[in-house]
Amino acid sequence: MSSLNSQLKGFKSGVVNQGNFVQARRHIASPAPAAQVSPASTPGASGSGGNSSSNAAAIAKRKKPVKNNVVYSQPADTGMGLYIMTQVLHLVEHLKEVEKPLTRADLERFLAKPLDSTMIEILRSHDKLVFDHVTDTYAFKPLHNIRSAQQLLTHLQASTTAQGLSVKELKDGWSGALATIDELEADGSILVTRTKKDGQARMVWINDKSLNVTIDDEFKTIWEKIVIPPAAELPGELERAGLKPTSVDPATIKKAMQKDQGKKQKKPRRGRITNTHLAGMLRDYN
Template sequence: MSLQKSSAAFKASLSSAASQLPARPKINPPPPPQSAPPTTSTNATAVKRKRPAAPPAPVVYSQPSDTSLQLQHILTQVHHAVQYLKEKERPMTPREITGYLSIDETPQLLHYLRGHPKLKWDEQNQAFEFVPIHNIRSATALLAFLQNQPTAAGISIKELKEGWSGALDAVDKLEAEREILVTRTKKDNQARMVWGNDKSLDVQVEDEFKDLWHAVKVPPYEELPGMLEVLGLKPTSLDPAKMKKEVKKVERKKRANNRRVKVSNTHMSGVLMDSKALRSGLQ
């Protein structure tokens, strides 16, 4: 038997023996550990650690939301248009306003002009008009306004000039005619307030009474309180709380010196001498 045949017979016996062995069981890998569900405290901690959302920026209502250069340009033109209508003191069409401003008439410009609190839009005449605080533009309208006041309230010159450029000249003329009463500033004598002058309250005083009135000599203001005190009268301008009360001086009697002194050197009465006698002798 050759060597090759012996080797082939050995391999055949090994293969048959291997086929007779039981099959090796397959071992599945262990499943991955499942994480425990988060507890309530963990959720609460996660919620607490969450940063709050940033608060929204405050809205400034006095400024437009759109701050583009185009909008700023339109608002500037609206301001100039309001001042132009205030100076002209008459209704004006949009074409007249845009012609003065040298700009085109746009829907956005008309929108801001119609929404301005100082302007009124007349739909029938298609015109804008400036609306002052008081609709007074003449001397007659001013007198009528003051006469119709339920109280004695006046009117400020500042409010009067807002819708009437010739207010100061008319006030000076009416004051000279004694139709109104005017208060003025001390520094530059500018009119501040205006009241109506009710001429029915004017009283004609006779010249004789005027002469008697002016014949009474009134002392100067500085000497008046002293003269009233001399006459036994108390000035009304003197505050009683500030009046100095006269303090009467009470003469106090000198108390006699009754202090008892115990003499302890009586055995030396002949030796000691009074120093007063020595001083008198020296003099």
């Protein structure tokens, strides 16, 4: 019993001491925040100058530094993309728009950055660009080297086929293609086919004026007075006029085909003769 009583007294004394410790912690005064500065402690206000300068220095120390998002390991974005092929695409489109050769300095000025050896190698081997080793210039290579009315007429006259030339191909590298086509069409130098929806030029051909034939108005009047019968009655009209039609009436051909299909020859059905040993004894009823 004495040992139990001593343990109980020790437990009670520990609980009492713990309660006093918690109570003592509650009475500890918290320090005043250093970030809050009263108007009296600011520079230029009333009060001691030493306290204001120390408070301002403490505030400056507690300010968070401004984050710098610039990554110095990556190239600067100049608006032309960060990848080489993207920049090459911008250079090709720029050369296509200006329609004249540009030097390396011109291209670097357009990209706002110097061209490295990799970029130079890609530009010189590009299938849409032409590099001149003498002048050290780069130019866009269109599908057809045509940029004037005279060049267009020369190209069409030298053509050995009657396929014509696509206007879409002409506009590749020649911004004034449509205006020149309209002028040559109005002059009668070329023939143009256009779309029905918006009248845009599609194909162009050379107009050989030596093949133009002048027809008298009297002949045109006689030609327009001739009435052509319908296609179904044309063979009959030719026969009544004593002319032989170049083709037979389709209705007659259809009827003849139907008659031929109805008259199919029937082959005689013959059985297999197996009793050949009775050939002299049997009677033939055929």
